[in-house]
Amino acid sequence: MREPGIHEAVMVDQVISNLIVNKKGSYVDCTFGLGGHTSAILKNLDSEAELVGIDRDPESFEAANEVIKKDNRFSFINDKFGNLEDHFPGESLDGILVDLGISSRQLDNPERGFSFQAQGPLDMRMNQSDVDSAETWLNKSSKEEITRVLWEKGEERNSRKIAEIICRERDVSPINTTQRLIKIIVACKPRKSKRHPATNVFRAIRMEINSEMEELQNVLIAAGCLLKNGGRLAVISFHSLEDRIVKRFLQGKSLDGKKFSFRKVGSKHFKPNKEEIIKNPRSRSAILRISEKVA
DSSP states (O other): OOOTOOOOSSHHHHHHHHOOSOTSSEEEEEOTSSSSSHHHHHTSSSTTTTTEEESGGGGGHHHHHHHHHHHHHEEESOGGGGGGGGSSSSTOOEEEEEESSSHHHHOGGGGGOOOOOSSSSSSSOSTSSSSHHHHHHHHHHHHHHHHHHHHHHHOOTTTHHHHHHHHHHHHHSSOHHHHHHHHHHHSSSSSSSSSSHHHHHHHHHHHTTTHHHHHHEEEEHHHHHHHEEEEEEEEEEEHHHHHHHHHHHHHHHOOTBBBOOOESSSSSSOOEEEOOHHGGGGGOOOOEEEEEEEE
16 A cells, blocks of 8 residues: 555556667656656666656656756756647657656645645645636636536536535635535535545646646647657556547547647556555556557
């Protein structure tokens, strides 16, 4: 079982065995986090290789600097991965990894507001220097906008009812803690399974304020432009909305009018085995898709 505060990178063996096509090549870990995948990739690259880690969360600096001190093949960029094209020339990369999960460091820190498991401020920003927190968005958005986000990004069936009560409650006083939002959600929907009633709502708000769907589309387009022919793209998603976008892109479906050709690597997709799920329960919903650019 994963200890709180300890981050477990997901499906490391599957990523390493299918992403690295050239041990002397150039690679990017678009979601550095605490460096779990980065460390594994570096162990499997030759001395001439290069690996760049990217993370929008400034808290990743400390872990990234530790890697930089030990390994001159590694460098770090503090930016959104949707801005990938700003940092590399076209067709210059041999492999790109995108892990769309929230890091355990973020989830386990109540002050970040990502988790419905503990009392904390309603923040949810990947980078806390961004203007709008979850609190700001929730207290200023219209009932229609909240309904739309909860339905489209959270697939929440009770989106209208929850949005209505949120707007009624914030007229009394601003909604500014995770626990107050949870109470509103629980009052709207009875708990019928082990899954927490707030799961969909928290995910939807987090995705909205961090523009996660837009960032995903941007990084996929960037990968199509930056990978060499024969280069590989690995994406780990954690729910159907993300996976659907990734799957359609790899099938050659248009994103923003741009099309690229990819060939599937390995099976239809990869999932964590039973042993990994037992060790790290947060991996249970992960889906890894790896494809090779062919044009």
